[in-house]
Amino acid sequence: MNAMEAMLNTEDDALLDVQHLTMRFGGLTAIDDLSFTARRREITSIIGPNGAGKTTVFNCLTGFYKPTVGCLLLKHPQKGDYFLERMEGFRIAQVGDVGRTFQNIRLFPKMTVLENLIIAQHNRLMKASCFALAGLFGLPRYREAEKAAVDKARFWLDRVGLIPRADWEAGNLPYGDQRRLEIARAMCIDPCLLCLDEPAAGLNPRESLDLNELLLSIRDEQGIGILLIEHDMSVVMGISDHIVVLDHGRKISDGDPEFVRNDPTVIRAYLGEEEGDDDHA
Amino acid sequence: MSESTNPIRAARSPLKTIVIDACLTAFVVLILAIPFIGLKSDSVGTSLQLVTRWPLMFAVIGAMVAGRVLLNLWRMRPSAAPSAKGGKGVGATLSAWGGSHIKMIGVVAFVAAVALPFMPFSNRYVVDIATTFLIYVMLGWGLNIVVGLAGLLDLGYVAFYAVGAYTYALIATQLGWSFWLCLPLAGLFAAMFGIMLGFPVLRLRGDYLAIVTLGFGEIIRIVLTNWVDFTKGPDGISGIPRPSFFGAVFSRSAPEGVTTFADLFGIAYSSQHRVIFLYFLILALAGVTNLFTLRMRRLPTGRAWEALREDEIACRSLGINPTNVKLSAFALGAMFAGFAGAFFSTRQGFVSPESFTFIESAIILAIVVLGGMGSQTGVVLAVFALVILPEWFREFEQYRMFLFGAAMVLIMVLKPTGVMGHREPTIRLHPPGKPGEQPEVVQ
Numbered sequence: 001m002n003a004m005e006a007m008l009n010t011e012d013d014a015l016l017d018v019q020h021l022t023m024r025f026g027g028l029t030a031i032d033d034l035s036f037t038a039r040r041r042e043i044t045s046i047i048g049p050n051g052a053g054k055t056t057v058f059n060c061l062t063g064f065y066k067p068t069v070g071c072l073l074l075k076h077p078q079k080g081d082y083f084l085e086r087m088e089g090f091r092i093a094q095v096g097d098v099g100r101t102f103q104n105i106r107l108f109p110k111m112t113v114l115e116n117l118i119i120a121q122h123n124r125l126m127k128a129s130c131f132a133l134a135g136l137f138g139l140p141r142y143r144e145a146e147k148a149a150v151d152k153a154r155f156w157l158d159r160v161g162l163i164p165r166a167d168w169e170a171g172n173l174p175y176g177d178q179r180r181l182e183i184a185r186a187m188c189i190d191p192c193l194l195c196l197d198e199p200a201a202g203l204n205p206r207e208s209l210d211l212n213e214l215l216l217s218i219r220d221e222q223g224i225g226i227l228l229i230e231h232d233m234s235v236v237m238g239i240s241d242h243i244v245v246l247d248h249g250r251k252i253s254d255g256d257p258e259f260v261r262n263d264p265t266v267i268r269a270y271l272g273e274e275e276g277d278d279d280h281a
Numbered sequence: 282m283s284e285s286t287n288p289i290r291a292a293r294s295p296l297k298t299i300v301i302d303a304c305l306t307a308f309v310v311l312i313l314a315i316p317f318i319g320l321k322s323d324s325v326g327t328s329l330q331l332v333t334r335w336p337l338m339f340a341v342i343g344a345m346v347a348g349r350v351l352l353n354l355w356r357m358r359p360s361a362a363p364s365a366k367g368g369k370g371v372g373a374t375l376s377a378w379g380g381s382h383i384k385m386i387g388v389v390a391f392v393a394a395v396a397l398p399f400m401p402f403s404n405r406y407v408v409d410i411a412t413t414f415l416i417y418v419m420l421g422w423g424l425n426i427v428v429g430l431a432g433l434l435d436l437g438y439v440a441f442y443a444v445g446a447y448t449y450a451l452i453a454t455q456l457g458w459s460f461w462l463c464l465p466l467a468g469l470f471a472a473m474f475g476i477m478l479g480f481p482v483l484r485l486r487g488d489y490l491a492i493v494t495l496g497f498g499e500i501i502r503i504v505l506t507n508w509v510d511f512t513k514g515p516d517g518i519s520g521i522p523r524p525s526f527f528g529a530v531f532s533r534s535a536p537e538g539v540t541t542f543a544d545l546f547g548i549a550y551s552s553q554h555r556v557i558f559l560y561f562l563i564l565a566l567a568g569v570t571n572l573f574t575l576r577m578r579r580l581p582t583g584r585a586w587e588a589l590r591e592d593e594i595a596c597r598s599l600g601i602n603p604t605n606v607k608l609s610a611f612a613l614g615a616m617f618a619g620f621a622g623a624f625f626s627t628r629q630g631f632v633s634p635e636s637f638t639f640i641e642s643a644i645i646l647a648i649v650v651l652g653g654m655g656s657q658t659g660v661v662l663a664v665f666a667l668v669i670l671p672e673w674f675r676e677f678e679q680y681r682m683f684l685f686g687a688a689m690v691l692i693m694v695l696k697p698t699g700v701m702g703h704r705e706p707t708i709r710l711h712p713p714g715k716p717g718e719q720p721e722v723v724q
Binding site (some may be wrong): 114118189 | 573576577579580581582584585587588591592594595596597598599600601602603704706707708709710711
């Protein structure tokens with residue numbers, strides 16, 4: 001009975017179930033039969049050498065690519081189950097509440113920091129404005145919704161320390177601020193799963209430490225799952241609860257940081273194989 | 282512009298720079314001036330003769346070189362060094378001032394527009410020009426939604442203007458419906474055509490979108506020209522009914538059961554009344570367009586338009602449906618062109634495909650781009666430069682297009698982002714003058 005309960009609990013905690021995901025571009029197999037599970041209140045990192053297919057996993061997950069084979073089951077804690085591979089790109093964020101950031105930051109550079117965060121709440125505001133009608137006539141219903149949106153934006157601006165710069169054009173922010181703004185923007189859609197593509201790239205050690213704290217606090221306070229692609233091992237090993245290692249599109253290791261750190265296959269993938277030298281000959 | 286800031290050029294001695302620049306100028310002007318000024322064909326009796334005007338040509342070249350030298354000297358004056366971007370600074374200050382006083386400027390402009398027909402100097406000609414001005418302003422504001430806000434380059438905007446104009450012309454002449462009934466219909470029809478154009482081009486951006494919209498504009502014009510049974514082809518539709526003032530017609534005498542405008546107000550009949558009425562009609566229509574766009578910018582739909590212009594992929598990652606955003610921009614932009622088209626056809630009383638050529642689309646697009654994409658005030662200024670100045674300089678005849686070109690070049694050199702390139706945020710956390718770091722103006 002106890003074992004049963006424990007199993008049910010872990011079942012409940014599973015947020016994303018990736019099963020046999022395969023993505024081929026013509027003859028190139030970018031992801032080959034990848035299966036893993038990401039849980040709520042956990043930071044799951046996907047690591048691997050360059051070209052291992054990490055970003056491709058994200059692009060399949062957020063609807064930018066349609067996977068060749070496999071299924072991506074999102075177990076939304078409030079809304080039920082969704083098969084992400086069957087949903088159109090924008091619906092995954094709109095209905096599935098999957099937020100993401102990009103490897104090369106994609107903000108709305110000519111718009112202000114605050115506007116960036118308000119746009120992230122588009123769908124809620126759209127409903128409140130009755131598709132612009134209530135908004136056009138300035139009905140109180142829309143004004144309240146906008147006020148709530150600004151409050152949410154203010155909350156996240158405060159978290160990433162951008163309140164004083166809220167009225168800057170996003171494109172004029174320093175690089176580190178832009179990275180954090182992108183995370184804040186993704187959080188404004190109230191995600192149940194947050195996918196971060198190399199959030200620490202280009203940050204100095206101090207900013208990188210702040211980022212770790214931010215991600216840990218998001219995990220603990222919001223109770224959401226975080227999926228992280230990262231090259232910076234101090235970030236990965238410091239905050240991950242669970243690591244999936246990819247190499248040439250295949251999963252070569254899966255477990256907690258301690259396990260992955262000592263896994264010989266991982267060391268071989270990163271540092272090269274002594275006996276394998278005849279491959280290059 | 283960049284010579285003075287270019288480190289390689291700056292390292293050269295100033296004299297050398299000026300001499301090289303002068304030689305280059307002389308060379309370029311020489312090449313242009315030989316065919317334009319140096320040679321002239323003259324008819325002597327029945328034969329055509331080539332006349333040469335070398336002294337005049339060299340005088341022009343001399344003037345150009347002298348002007349260039351003076352310009353360089355002025356640029357290299359000692360006090361110019363720290364404020365190398367002097368021209369831009371002035372522009373930035375101006376548009377920033379315009380941005381912060383925008384409401385006041387708008388109210389003053391509106392009051393001036395209302396008072397215009399009653400000014401002592403205004404006559405039929407002035408009011409007519411002002412009406413043309415407002416038509417272009419309205420078209421510019423409409424296209425601003427598509428190009429300026431949503432960032433979808435549309436080279437066939439005049440097609441929607443044509444749809445609106447023909448909708449009113451056909452319904453009014455065939456079915457006899459009144460202008461006030463046809464006006465919303467014209468907008469609706471144009472919006473439908475906007476969506477029709479929008480669907481196939483959903484996946485296109487930039488140059489590709491421009492080409493398809495250009496083709497769409499031509500398709501509409503060619504259909505109007507060739508579908509003779511329906512549109513009377515190149516002959517156009519004439520005898521389009523004029524609008525009435527709540528049923529009161531603008532004529533000296535009215536048929537049975539209809540009052541004239543003059544009788545309604547007990548004033549003497551004047552042919553001026555209709556002109557002024559049309560002027561106020563387009564003023565109201567343009568005003569509605571402006572208020573609508575300004576309001577829309579602060580609503581989720583409008584913000585999504587701007588977000589789409591900035592980054593479509595980021596939009597999708599935030600759960601914004603790009604299809605809806607693009608179609609709404611196309612439809613609403615087209616709708617205002619449809620209103621303007623209906624107004625155009627009731628004002629002229631005659632429409633033909635001639636009025637809806639590509640050059641019209643190009644002018645409207647130039648208005649939006651020169652005005653500063655997305656800026657409502659900029660559109661007004663650009664219409665002034667591109668439509669009103671050529672009209673005023675009608676006396677200069679052959680120099681009209683020259684001035685038109687010069688205005689374009691000047692704007693592009695002095696303010697590459699348009700006259701009013703400054704974007705005003707739709708919402709602020711810290712009102713200006715309150716705590717919080719104020720954004721630095723980077724132009």
